[in-house]
Amino acid sequence: NAGVTQTPKFQVLKTGQSMTLQCAQDMNHNSMYWYRQDPGMGLRLIYYSASEGTTDKGEVPNGYNVSRLNKREFSLRLESAAPSQTSVYFCASSESGGSRIVLGAFFGQGTRLTVV
Amino acid sequence: QKEVEQNSGPLSVPEGAIASLNCTYSDRGSQSFFWYRQYSGKSPELIMFIYSNGDKEDGRFTAQLNKASQYVSLLIRDSQPSDSATYLCAVNTNAGKSTFGDGTTLTVKP
Numbered sequence: 001n002a003g004v005t006q007t008p009k010f011q012v013l014k015t016g017q018s019m020t021l022q023c024a025q026d027m028n029h030n031s032m033y034w035y036r037q038d039p040g041m042g043l044r045l046i047y048y049s050a051s052e053g054t055t056d057k058g059e060v061p062n063g064y065n066v067s068r069l070n071k072r073e074f075s076l077r078l079e080s081a082a083p084s085q086t087s088v089y090f091c092a093s094s095e096s097g098g099s100r101i102v103l104g105a106f107f108g109q110g111t112r113l114t115v116v
Numbered sequence: 117q118k119e120v121e122q123n124s125g126p127l128s129v130p131e132g133a134i135a136s137l138n139c140t141y142s143d144r145g146s147q148s149f150f151w152y153r154q155y156s157g158k159s160p161e162l163i164m165f166i167y168s169n170g171d172k173e174d175g176r177f178t179a180q181l182n183k184a185s186q187y188v189s190l191l192i193r194d195s196q197p198s199d200s201a202t203y204l205c206a207v208n209t210n211a212g213k214s215t216f217g218d219g220t221t222l223t224v225k226p
Contacts, residue, residue, distance in 0.1 A: 104162035
C-alpha cells in the first residue's frame, strides 16, 4: 500500500518552461489536493478536487492548472514557470466521513521545485 | 486576520515536560480540526483530529477544542526529543477545504 505517490521528487526549471507534477493515491479517496509550502510557512491550497470530475480553486491558483484524470490521479501543471513558483509542492488525499466531515489528509512525499 | 493562526514559536521545552501548542480560527462554520506533525524536509503526517468540543486523548497527545472561543490546542505530555518537529494546525469547513496555520516549531531538549 503506497498511499500517495508524487513524481518527480526534485525538478529544476528555467523561467517560462512548463511541466506537470503527477500524483496518484491508492486509498480509494474521493478528495485530492495540491498544496505549496514556502520556507517557514504553512501549506497553501492551490487546487482541490472533491470528487472525480470536479476541481476548484484554492487560495493560490494563479499560474497553475489541474486535471483530475480519474479517481486515483490528480495532476498539477505549470504552463509557464516563474521564479515565484519555487516551492515544495505536496499532493494529498482524504476521504469524507458522515455529514460531509472531511477526515484528515494523507500527503505524498513532496516535489521540490526550483525555477531559475 | 489570517483564517488559522498558531503560536509564533519556536517553542522549546525540556524532555519530560508538557508542550502546549495553540491555534485559533476565524470561520465559525469550521467543523473538523486537525494537527499534523512535520519533520524537517518531510511531508506532514496526521497525528490528531477532533470534531466535538472537549478533549480527545491518544497516548501522549491530547487535542482540545472550544468552538465558542474558536480555539484548538494540542498538548504533548512527557515530551521526547523525537517530538521535535513543526506542528501544523488545520481547519476544515463543510465545503471540505483544509486551511493550515503557518506551524509552530517545537524543540525538545534532552
